[in-house]
Every structure is written in C-alpha cells, then in structure tokens.
Amino acid sequence: QTDEIPPEFGYITNSLPLVVLEIRYAGNHNFTGKPINGYEKPEAILSKSALIQLMKAYYYFLGKGYTFKFFDAYRPQTAVNHFRTWARDEADTLSKKEFYPNIPKKNLFKLGYISTQSGHSRGSTLDLTLIDLKTGVEVDMGSPYDFFGEISHHNTQKITKKQKQNRLLLKQGMRKFGFIAYPKEWWHYTLYNEPFRHTYFDFPVH
Numbered sequence: 374q375t376d377e378i379p380p381e382f383g384y385i386t387n388s389l390p391l392v393v394l395e396i397r398y399a400g401n402h403n404f405t406g407k408p409i410n411g412y413e414k415p416e417a418i419l420s421k422s423a424l425i426q427l428m429k430a431y432y433y434f435l436g437k438g439y440t441f442k443f444f445d446a447y448r449p450q451t452a453v454n455h456f457r458t459w460a461r462d463e464a465d466t467l468s469k470k471e472f473y474p475n476i477p478k479k480n481l482f483k484l485g486y487i488s489t490q491s492g493h494s495r496g497s498t499l500d501l502t503l504i505d506l507k508t509g510v511e512v513d514m515g516s517p518y519d520f521f522g523e524i525s526h527h528n529t530q531k532i533t534k535k536q537k538q539n540r541l542l543l544k545q546g547m548r549k550f551g552f553i554a555y556p557k558e559w560w561h562y563t564l565y566n567e568p569f570r571h572t573y574f575d576f577p578v579h
C-alpha cells in the first residue's frame with residue numbers, strides 16, 4: 374500500500390466547513406498519553422460514502438442548533454497496531470487515571486473498548502460529539518471521550534436524564550442518516566452501508 378489517500382476517501386473539513394476537529398491520536402491527549410503512529414497530521418478522513426451521509430446529518434443538526442466535533446475518523450492499521458503494543462506494556466500507565474482508572478489496560482481489548490481490527494480502519498467509522506452553536510460549548514454526554522468504563526455505555530444508569538437525552542439526540546440523528554451507534558462508547562458510529570466491509574486500510578493520516 375502507498376501513502377496516497379485512495380480516491381474513494383476525502384477530508385471531513387472539505388465537506389463540512391463549520392466543524393471542530395480535535396484529533397486526539399495525533400497528539401498527547403489520548404489514552405496512551407503520546408502521539409499514535411500513523412497520524413502524521415490532526416486530520417479527519419472518511420470514505421466518500423460516509424462523507425455524503427455525514428453531510429446530511431450535519432445539516433440536520435445545524436437546523437437544531439448544533440455542529441459536530443470530531444475526535445477520530447479513518448484510523449490506519451498501523452495506529453491500531455500501536456495500541457496493541459501499548460497495551461502489552463503493563464508498566465506504562467501514563468494516562469490510566471484519566472481514561473481507564475478501573476480497568477487493567479490488558480483487558481481493554483477483550484472488554485470491547487479498543488479493537489484489534491477496528492471499523493475505523495475500514496474508513497466509515499467516526500468518533501464525534503455535538504457542540505451547541507449558541508454557547509460554543511460541547512454538549513454534556515455524561516462522560517469524556519475515550520473514557521473506558523460502564524459510564525460510557527449507552528445503557529448506563531450512571532448518568533443524568535439530561536445526559537441520556539443528549540446521547541439520544543446524537544444517536545437518533547445519526548441513525549436517520551445510516552450511522553449505527555456502538556453500545557459501549559457513546560461517541561462511536563459506523564455507517565451501516567459501509568463501502569469497504571472487509572478492507573483494513575493503512576495509509577497514514579496526513
């Protein structure tokens with residue numbers, strides 16, 4: 374595989390002008406505490422099929438007074454491999470307190486919080502939240518992005534009614550445009566009709 378972005382992919386910010394990117398794996402503020410291999414720039418790339426549906430979702434949410442913040446989109450297999458190597462190093466607990474205080478890191482894969490073959494690498498999965506356009510503030514979803522624990526599950530009882538409503542607003546809006554929620558992570562969505570069901574891409578994010 375080359376480093377070229379395949380023609381079936383595009384940048385989120387070229388399709389959706391008024392969104393916020395906070396691509397955590399390109400920097401230190403993520404569950405490893407360090408930049409992840411394969412993220413050369415803090416960019417968000419998706420398959421064009423996903424972008425078309427995402428654009429519709431974007432205008433739907435704009436109409437309701439929200440825009441999107443993206444934490445991750447396409448993820449190279451190299452990055453997933455980096456996560457696997459990181460998980461094997463039990464001594465490295467740099468970001469445990471913030472992201473996985475109650476779970477041994479070696480269990481993060483079997484508990485479903487990180488995948489060894491991630492939908493993100495197929496190019497039609499994204500991690501996002503809503504921003505209230507009036508205040509410019511992130512909507513309260515009850516737990517932070519990439520907090521690995523029960524409180525991030527859609528069916529948790531550990532959050533308030535308002536936080537549940539906020540998650541539901543995102544979930545129902547995304548569902549209208551063909552994106553399916555992941556039960557264990559409120560921020561994670563996959564295009565139901567994804568074009569590359571069996572391909573795990575490895576071009577870098579640049």
Ligand SMILES: C[C@@H](N)C(=O)N[C@H](C)C(=O)O
Pocket residue numbers: 445485486487488489490491492493500519558561
């Ligand atoms: C690591 C987290 N952001 C995530 O995306 N988890 C899912 C399960 C994945 O790795 O595909």
Ligand SMILES: [Zn+2]
Pocket residue numbers: 445493498499500560561562
């Ligand atoms: Zn995700």
